[in-house]
Amino acid sequence: MNESLNTAELAESFWERGYLVVEDMFAHDLMDQYQAMILEHFGESPAFFHNEEFLTKSATEVIPWFPQQEGFKEFDAVENDPRLQALTEAILGDGWYSLYCMTMFSRRGTKGQAWHQDCAPEDPAVFNMNRLIYTEDITPEIGGQTIVVPGSHRRGLLSIGPVDEDFADQVVLTPSKGTLVILHGHTWHRVRPVTGRYRVSTNYRCSPSGTPENITDICVYRNMRYRFETNEVVEERVAE
Numbered sequence: 602m603n604e605s606l607n608t609a610e611l612a613e614s615f616w617e618r619g620y621l622v623v624e625d626m627f628a629h630d631l632m633d634q635y636q637a638m639i640l641e642h643f644g645e646s647p648a649f650f651h652n653e654e655f656l657t658k659s660a661t662e663v664i665p666w667f668p669q670q671e672g673f674k675e676f677d678a679v680e681n682d683p684r685l686q687a688l689t690e691a692i693l694g695d696g697w698y699s700l701y702c703m704t705m706f707s708r709r710g711t712k713g714q715a716w717h718q719d720c721a722p723e724d725p726a727v728f729n730m731n732r733l734i735y736t737e738d739i740t741p742e743i744g745g746q747t748i749v750v751p752g753s754h755r756r757g758l759l760s761i762g763p764v765d766e767d768f769a770d771q772v773v774l775t776p777s778k779g780t781l782v783i784l785h786g787h788t789w790h791r792v793r794p795v796t797g798r799y800r801v802s803t804n805y806r807c808s809p810s811g812t813p814e815n816i817t818d819i820c821v822y823r824n825m826r827y828r829f830e831t832n833e834v835v836e837e838r839v840a841e
């Protein structure tokens with residue numbers, strides 16, 4: 602386990618690239634405990650949570666679960682980790698706050714997630730930040746690699762185009778058990794299809810001071826903006 606982090610250097614790297622990978626951040630024992638609870642909750646083949654229109658249009662097949670909201674205190678251990686808190690503070694500054702902890706489950710044969718930004722990028726200062734932990738290895742056999750475009754948190758609106766296009770400058774992340782991935786909400790990112798078994802990731806979302814709490818309500822895809830609260834497409838995005 603990574604006992605001490607070079608917090609200042611990591612924060613600088615985050616702001617340069619719009620994402621950060623810290624391997625061996627969390628103990629395998631803790632990850633095993635989380636994974637067991639997650640599988641207990643989902644079973645290995647749960648039903649979809651989102652409606653049909655969303656699943657079809659967004660090419661996103663993920664089932665969310667909010668364990669802390671259901672009283673699973675064990676999930677506080679990562680949240681309260683002093684190294685994670687110090688790193689978050691170094692990146693976001695005083696007054697940052699936690700939004701929620703969301704576990705995402707994808708079954709075998711599902712599409713993963715299409716290219717998106719978690720929130721509208723029009724104001725560069727208004728954003729969410731993802732602190733993703735992986736409680737089991739992502740492997741090439743399982744699929745579900747997370748793909749990011751470095752520096753895209755400074756590029757503004759995600760371009761319109763095919764929802765699973767490959768970009769020349771994309772970077773493919775294959776996080777192993779215990780890895781922390783921090784991702785700026787404006788960074789262009791997607792998740793590859795899940796070809797084997799199932800895929801699990803858990804996101805401790807947070808925001809800088811003053812960010813509206815519903816910041817992640819509207820997500821930007823290459824073909825639409827979607828509002829999760831009301832399950833509706835709020836804007837169709839079509840090339841001129």
Ligand SMILES: O=C(O)CCC(=O)C(=O)O
Pocket residue numbers: 705714719731733747790792802803804
């Ligand atoms: O599960 C992942 O690796 C990324 C998920 C994602 O897009 C997000 O949490 O915003």
Ligand SMILES: [Fe+2]
Pocket residue numbers: 717718719790
């Ligand atoms: Fe996302």
